[in-house]
Amino acid sequence: MTEGHELRVAILDRDSGFIQVLTKRMDRLGWEHRVLSTAIPSDHLVSMRVSALVVDLAILGPQAFDELDRFASELPGLPIVVCTGRSTVAQRVRGLRLGADDWITKPCHPEEVIARVEAVVRRRRRAEGPATTEALEFGPVEIRADQYQAYVSGKSIDLTRREFELIQLLADAAGRVLEREEIYQRVWGYAMARGDRSVDVFVRKLRQKLEKASPDWRFIHTHFGVGYRFAAEPVEGFIPDAPPALPAAPAPVADLDAEELAALS
Secondary structure, X not given: OEOOEOOEEXXXXXXXXXXXXXXXXXXXXXXXXXXXXOOOOHHHHHHHOOOEEEEOHHHHHHHHHHHHHHHHHHOOOOOEEEEEOOOOHHHHHHHHHHOOOEEEEOOOOHHHHHHHHHHHHHHHHHHHOOOOOOOEEEOOEEEEOOOOEEEEOOEEOOOOHHHHHHHHHHHHOOOOOEEHHHHHHHHHOOOOOOOOOHXXXXXXXXXXXXXXXXXXXXXXXXXXXXXXXXXXXXXXXXXXXXXXXXXXOOOOHHHOOHHHHHHHO
């Protein structure tokens, strides 16, 4: 059991033997489960209120990675565990970068699947922290953790799940420089491999989206050899809108000349 919570898991798989053993184990834990034989619209998964998705990419056909990307993008709060047949390193890396939270190779023991589902759900809950409706504001940017949305001047930015997790992490640091290794560990959930440039790639994509939406501001600042810092800073030469000036206070009566005093009488 994960931190005292019963889970509801969607299983996208057609391996009857594997499903039977896995669901029996879930039943003993008191978990609810729903077995699906084909991909379904994301809003259906939302209506099912599942805690995690276990998916075998083999049943998604040639568009498996596109479907994985769709699930990750449209369901940013849903932990995804890929449980599929033999794969290459390149395929596993691609899947994890598209948004899978974990990857298990079949054949595997159902107890391992259970443990990994518990781990990704626990990691997500800890990363999200207590639910809040308070927005983070940086210049024209507003970040709403309760909506998994970021806005520039009131307009929503089209962010993937990873991009939102990245902007939220950087914004929560409140101007502190985060090292690349820390960013990778907290967003991807793994130790960063030597030479991995995923953080830089995602920072570049996020920066491009922010600057396209708000070209007069810079938000993500690079500290070479260290990492990144998030702060709203206007582009040189750009002056943010200032509040309207208050009307000048009337001059003291003692400072008025005789003609001005007569006008007031």
